Amino acid sequence: MVRRRELLRVTGFVAAALLAAVLLASPLSCGRRDPLGGIDAHVEEVMRAWQVPGLALAVVKDDAVVLARGYGVRELGKPERVDERTLFAVASCTKAFTAAVLGTLVDEGKLGWDTPVAKHLPDFAMHDPYVTAHMTARDLLTHRSGLPGYAADHLWQGSSFGRDEILRRMRHQKPAGEFRVMYGYSNVMYIAAGQLAAAVAAAVAEGGAEKGWDDLVRERLLQPLGMNASTTLSKARAAAANVAAPHMVIDGAVRPIPMPDLDNVAPAAGLASNAVEMAAWLRLHLGRGTFEGKTILSPAVAREMMTAQRVLPVTEEDEAREGTHFSAYGLGFSLYDYRGRKVARHSGEMDGMRALVAMVPEERLGVVVLTNLTPHGVTDAVIYRVLDGYLGAPERDWSGELLARRRDAEAKKRDEEAAEVKARDASKKPSLPLSGYVGTYEDALSGPAEVTLREGRLSFRYNAKYEADLEPWEGDTFRATWRDPFIATWAGRRITFTPGEGGTARSLRATFDNEVVFSR
Secondary structure, X not given: OOOHHHHHHHHHHHHHHHHHHHHHHOHHHHOXXXXXXXXXXXXXHHHHHHOOOEXXXXXXXXXXXXXXXXXXXXXXXXXXXXXXXXXXXXXXXXXXXXXXXHHHHHXXXXXXXXXXXXXXXXXXXXXXXXXXXXXXXXXXXXXXXXXXXXXXXHHOOOOOOXXXXXXXXXXXXXXXXXXXXXXXXXXHHHHHHHHHHHHHHHHHOOOOOOOOHHXXXXXXXXXXXXXXXXXXXXXXXHHOOOEOOOEXXXXXXXXXXXXXXXXXXHHHXXXXXXXXXXXXXXXXHHOOOEEOOEXXXXXXXXXXXXXXOEEEOOOHHHXXXXXXXXXXXXXXXXXXXXXXXXXXXXXXXXXOEXXXXXXXXXXXXXXXXXXXXXXXXXXXXXXXXXXXXXXXOOOOOHHHHHHXXXXXXXXXXXXXXXXXXXXXOOOOOOOOOHHHHOEEEEEOOOEEEEEEEEOOEEEEEOOOOOEEEEEEEEOOEEEEEEOOOOHHHOOOOEEEEEEOHHHOEEEEEEEOOOEEEEEO
16 A cells, blocks of 8 residues: 555656646747747737738637637728728638638539539530530649630629529630640639539429529528628628728828629638638638538548648748748648648728738648738738748748839839830821721620720720729820729739721720720
């Protein structure tokens, strides 16, 4: 029999050993910092550096939401603060929701990833009949259609075209490369994926009204995950009480701008959500399709979404900056490695807002950052601060590095614009009177565009988003000053006319997402 004194000694040794084990297992005992230590001060510093009005952040670790918080204001000039339930547009982070909805149909045996789209969407047609016949759900989701990057985005931005009409027009969009070989990021193919999901669900529905993509996302994903404030409908987002306003830098100052209507592109970019509800989305994927004991996606579908479907090149810059060795696209997620771990992530950007989600499956770690200003450096700086904390990486000034890169890019752009001005031959005047350029121009893919003349100045209009004031630049090329601040950040600065007979122009060439030629 062990005497009481010896028992106390033994149990004391055991307790001490257990305490030592706990301390040794603790990151702090190994000299590692608290992964989220100082995160509030860091976020606020990043927001100041990038002039971001509002930001929401959520962190998931080991199936628990360890942080869900808001910072700053919903709209400049107004007192309402951002909190963990403030709605933001998540933009292209929506793509994984569309892939997951298709995944639920795959789980039910109603669709195969490699089933031709035309089997369920008989009106679906691409420029090449072979592509039309062989395009699959997997092709739609992995940006390997052969289309140029961001092809035909002008069909949904600011237009009255619905989803079906956008897809009907895509037969006129010429490819830029070989089907299943060239990578070309495509929002329109995700519109097709959303319509495919609706068509498959309608084909197998037993009675009742047909359900669109929005219904499927709500019923199959948002409701089971408790994402009850999240919505894919522009009207619902606009009517929400706790919603962030988008902002852009206009004439050197951050200003609020109107929220765009994204209903026609919703399967690619239309979801609005908040930090705490997006955390539930992360928990679903980190749980391999299971959320709070409910199987929403099979482990096979959850794994397929994070499996490389299309290998992408790694630039020297990415390798040097992030230590990246591989890069790929899955089904609605980008994939790459960071500090020896696979990361699944996706960013989203629309007029005046940016979102970023990132997950490290091995660590059961996920992060979401939502902002109401567009520069990508903000979301990346916060994401990497959290990842570095949990992966035990040395502290690094990601915000400062990314801000320096942005300033370099802006300086390069200014130099390029100055070089264009210097190279311009201003002696070459328009070959036609300004009235000769006036009229309506048509394109089979895009529809009509109009050039008008008022008080001696030309204006171009394609739809509510693509409006520009034109001034002579060189010959029949005019400089376009875009009125929409978001369009102005990337649309081409030149519109070139081709003179025809009778003293009028017969066509014009403009660059939106890609070059478009309108004729008359």
